[in-house]
Amino acid sequence: MTTKLLNILTGINRASAPSSGSMILVHDLYGAMPELHTTFLGRTPVDQPWAMSFDQLITLSTTKRPQGPDFDCYLDELTREVGGLVEKIRPDVIHAQYVGLALSLAFARTAGNIPIIAIAHGPDVMGAELSPREREALNEVATASAAIVAPTAALADRIDRLTGRRFTDRLIVIPWGIPLRDTRVRDQPPTWTGGLALVHAGRLDENKSTITAVEALTLTHQPHHLTVIGHGTLREQLEQRAAELGVRDRISFEPFLPRAELWNRLPNFDAFVFTTRGLEAFGLVLIEAQAHGLPVVYSDLPGVRTVLGGGGVPYTPGDPLSLATALDEMGRDVHGRKTLAKEALHNARRYDIATTGRLLRELTLRVVRDHQTGPGAVTANLRRVEAFRRWWGRPMIG
Numbered sequence: 228m229t230t231k232l233l234n235i236l237t238g239i240n241r242a243s244a245p246s247s248g249s250m251i252l253v254h255d256l257y258g259a260m261p262e263l264h265t266t267f268l269g270r271t272p273v274d275q276p277w278a279m280s281f282d283q284l285i286t287l288s289t290t291k292r293p294q295g296p297d298f299d300c301y302l303d304e305l306t307r308e309v310g311g312l313v314e315k316i317r318p319d320v321i322h323a324q325y326v327g328l329a330l331s332l333a334f335a336r337t338a339g340n341i342p343i344i345a346i347a348h349g350p351d352v353m354g355a356e357l358s359p360r361e362r363e364a365l366n367e368v369a370t371a372s373a374a375i376v377a378p379t380a381a382l383a384d385r386i387d388r389l390t391g392r393r394f395t396d397r398l399i400v401i402p403w404g405i406p407l408r409d410t411r412v413r414d415q416p417p418t419w420t421g422g423l424a425l426v427h428a429g430r431l432d433e434n435k436s437t438i439t440a441v442e443a444l445t446l447t448h449q450p451h452h453l454t455v456i457g458h459g460t461l462r463e464q465l466e467q468r469a470a471e472l473g474v475r476d477r478i479s480f481e482p483f484l485p486r487a488e489l490w491n492r493l494p495n496f497d498a499f500v501f502t503t504r505g506l507e508a509f510g511l512v513l514i515e516a517q518a519h520g521l522p523v524v525y526s527d528l529p530g531v532r533t534v535l536g537g538g539g540v541p542y543t544p545g546d547p548l549s550l551a552t553a554l555d556e557m558g559r560d561v562h563g564r565k566t567l568a569k570e571a572l573h574n575a576r577r578y579d580i581a582t583t584g585r586l587l588r589e590l591t592l593r594v595v596r597d598h599q600t601g602p603g604a605v606t607a608n609l610r611r612v613e614a615f616r617r618w619w620g621r622p623m624i625g
């Protein structure tokens with residue numbers, strides 16, 4: 228007798244390609260969850276190797292209009308399209324990525340009797356903190372969801388506050404992960420003191436605050452060199468600022484790299500510099516750096532210290548002098564740098580994507596089973612999910 232696979236419907240309303248941390252995460256995550264059938268809703272263009280993690284990929288046809296006066300009409304059109312797909316696919320459960328954004332709203336309005344697990348990624352929460360309209364949308368999706376997943380307790384707490392603490396019992400922390408089997412470290416740790424080979428990777432925008440690292444180089448006593456990998460609206464401005472400050476020869480700007488290429492480069496550096504000054508949902512790139520043996524010099528944001536464990540050195544977010552001081556201290560202390568590298572490798576082992584997939588799969592099975600049991604069972608049973616408690620020690624907040 229053949230067992231019916233659990234049918235999951237999910238999606239992210241953007242090009243179906245490994246173009247961001249969230250898109251890379253879902254590729255790894257659904258590829259790491261066996262014995263499930265996953266349908267993904269996305270946009271063209273479609274990267275076929277990336278799409279292989281899903282049993283089916285459907286491209287949405289509604290023209291995106293995520294901002295401005297046409298948003299309501301756009302959401303209505305998207306909801307009609309998604310409603311037709313929900314009726315056709317008849318999933319057992321919906322994973323609504325990005326709580327409160329257009330696609331998750333369409334899921335919430337068309338799910339009917341199908342249970343929803345909402346999954347927060349960070350920009351959705353940041354948007355809800357800045358915009359009453361997006362906060363209302365986040366609350367609508369939270370109300371329709373049986374469980375709300377966040378990668379850190381800090382992000383879960385922000386969601387809890389945004390929803391008036393009405394859904395505390397639905398909040399579950401499942402840390403994100405990476406495929407650790409594909410990582411490597413340099414053969415011999417560095418033994419010199421002085422200038423460090425630093426790397427920063429990510430979007431070049433206001434929140435990522437790469438400018439903090441650029442300005443910090445003017446304040447260091449050692450000739451550190453920084454490689455900036457990524458693209459974004461501030462690339463030209465950053466290059467111009469580096470030239471104005473006289474450190475252009477100590478900074479290399481390189482374009483966005485596919486993950487395999489980035490991972491091949493990481494072991495060649497001494498440390499990773501993390502400069503985000505606002506909300507950071509989790510920071511997968513931090514774990515990528517640690518898994519390749521790099522200690523992290525990081526802006527001390529809520530949740531980041533917990534994610535990084537003992538494999539990093541904090542500094543005050545947005546403060547170039549604080550960052551410069553941390554870099555010089557790391558450059559002078561070879562023994563301390565080796566210890567940090569060992570701690571980084573040890574900490575990264577907590578974040579295997581196979582563990583993330585297992586925990587989300589267990590939660591999904593439990594939500595579906597409890598949904599079939601009847602109202603009220605979900606919250607009661609979520610309190611007893613010992614797998615989450617063993618993994619993180621604080622599966623829910625409250």
